[in-house]
């Protein structure tokens with residue numbers, strides 16, 4: 141195909157604000173003007189506030205325009221879009237945009253750059269070099285590399301990936317599995333989705349390497365139903381990889397086998413927890429399993445199973461390709477490598493920022509994010525999904541680091557940051573946290589199943605000002621029971637958002653009018 | 660009762676009584692036949708039935724149970740555990756509104772109220788003309804460009820109440 145390459149993202153978020161309409165307008169306008177273009181539907185660069193972003197390939201690099209609406213397309217052509225010339229929407233070279241340029245893109249190296257449907261494009265951009273390196277190694281040597289890289293699970297619990305793999309490798313069985321946790325249920329997160337839609341081959345490559353390392357020949361990607369675009373992208377990539385011999389009975393002639401299939405979840409947050417996920421994959425209710433045994437010893441169909449998050453697995457190819465040292469050299473303390481951070485909610489420049497651990501919340505919120513979308517002061521941020529603590533301004537200097545967050549009673553989780561301006565009612569947020577727990581509880585243990593429902597009631601009474609001191613004491617006591625008495629982190633961590641809201645934003649719970657009503 | 664049937668003892672596998680329409684029954688059987696050999700086939704089967712019919716009829720439960728040789732309780736337990744599956748036919752369009760935190764921070768609570776009021780229905784209900792079913796959803800992965808809504812399987816971002824009305828009007832005009 142010839143013609144100038146023009147890129148418009150296929151990413152679901154870009155489509156949600158009109159990328160398809162812009163792509164169509166570009167094709168139509170080009171045809172009308174007799175210009176040949178090659179329209180590439182890439183992944184998103186992660187500069188989401190600029191979507192729909194249009195990029196034009198020039199000799200000096202890709203030039204960006206955005207956010208573009210379909211009716212602006214003729215004007216773009218008039219201004220010299222094809223030569224990357226200035227226009228009101230002109231942003232310069234994409235890779236020189238400070239938000240992008242200052243990132244450390246390891247896991248997301250190709251997202252936005254390549255055509256996610258093209259295996260050739262993947263290969264042309266250093267794809268499958270990690271697998272080739274892995275094929276030359278013994279399983280134990282692959283595991284050793286992943287361990288040495290310091291890579292910890294990106295799904296939330298931050299458990300060292302190498303140690304998990306080692307357990308699976310060391311457990312003999314005639315069948316083992318690799319399961320990718322693509323349930324991404326946390327509000328404020330979409331990095332898994334962006335990888336699956338924008339560079340699905342890197343996940344497939346990472347899972348294949350995990351299979352080689354652990355001695356597993358079958359893999360499953362447990363994908364939430366809410367991501368239909370990711371399903372399409374993954375299915376297409378699996379088919380292409382299988383066709384080309386990167387998956388199947390005899391991977392690249394090595395004699396090693398690995399096959400992969402996508403399974404859909406059905407709208408249950410708890411199925412993101414790994415044992416619940418395995419139950420669900422087996423076709424059961426997504427209820428938590430008691431541990432031990434660990435999934436690494438007895439997981440899917442009671443066989444040794446590697447369960448890892450999308451980002452964890454997608455970070456493996458670059459570690460195998462560039463070496464453990466290369467990856468480890470990013471980050472600080474025990475948080476090594478990079479974290480794809482998602483800046484979301486009430487934020488001016490929301491998007492994906494892949495950075496080495498160590499950057500502070502404040503830098504993210506103001507230097508990258510540019511403050512709130514509404515222009516009002518940022519009052520609170522929730523980090524780490526619906527089970528994450530609400531942090532006030534006084535904690536914005538906390539660096540992105542697992543241990544630093546643990547120190548302030550918070551957690552990084554999957555790297556989602558949700559921003560709220562000063563119109564937020566933190567009592568309502570605390571109530572929602574309990575309500576969410578009640579809706580999503582798997583029902584296996586009492587503190588969570590019943591505690592969350594009682595929690596909503598207590599917060600309602602507290603907000604209504606009915607004997608508030610007693611209600612508050614009751615709420616704290618209930619949270620204590622949930623924290624220490626729940627079987628899994630849904631019930632166990634729901635107190636994080638509740639108690640942090642209560643501690644840092646106490647005034648929102650005791651509204652003067654309500655207090656008066658106590659009488 | 661004939662002598663023969665009295666001697667038959669406990670039936671191992673009976674065809675369960677059901678009030679499925681022919682289409683429903685054929686669909687369920689076809690989906691089961693296609694997927695029952697898979698490892699852990701129940702979720703894929705329920706997805707298959709819902710994808711084909713738009714819902715999983717209550718009376719599909721005994722049929723699926725007998726096809727998979729599991730108890731009705733197991734199938735019912737799974738079906739009722741997951742929020743995504745519905746037992747009743749949906750409206751011509753299914754609208755999912757994100758209720759989660761990132762969308763809340765940019766107006767999802769007001770959008771939800773507007774949607775319920777303008778459609779005259781609550782969550783899990785269908786408008787009386789059968790056009791729209793409204794469902795809650797907890798994050799659509801579009802958290803930097805909320806409030807988010809999914810109309811049928813298409814994600815929509817930055818959905819103001821006015822934009823919501825437009826989307827509904829477009830959906831209605833499609834059929």
Ligand SMILES: Cc1cc2nc3c(=O)[nH]c(=O)nc-3n(C[C@H](O)[C@H](O)[C@H](O)COP(=O)(O)O)c2cc1C
Pocket residue numbers: 292293294295296297298299301321322323324325326409410411412413414415447448449450452453628629630
């Ligand atoms: C309630 C709950 C929900 C979870 N949701 C997810 C999820 O959506 N995605 C994910 O990768 N991990 C999730 N986890 C963490 C998983 O249990 C598990 O730690 C993870 O899949 C392991 O992979 P990793 O080590 O690569 O992070 C969740 C945990 C809990 C308790």
Ligand code: SF4
Pocket residue numbers: 410428580581582583584585586588589626627628629630631632
């Ligand atoms: S804490 Fe909640 S979700 Fe976790 S096992 Fe108990 S009831 Fe289930």
Ligand code: FES
Pocket residue numbers: 327328329757758759760761762763797798799800801802805806807
């Ligand atoms: S919170 Fe609404 S899309 Fe994520």
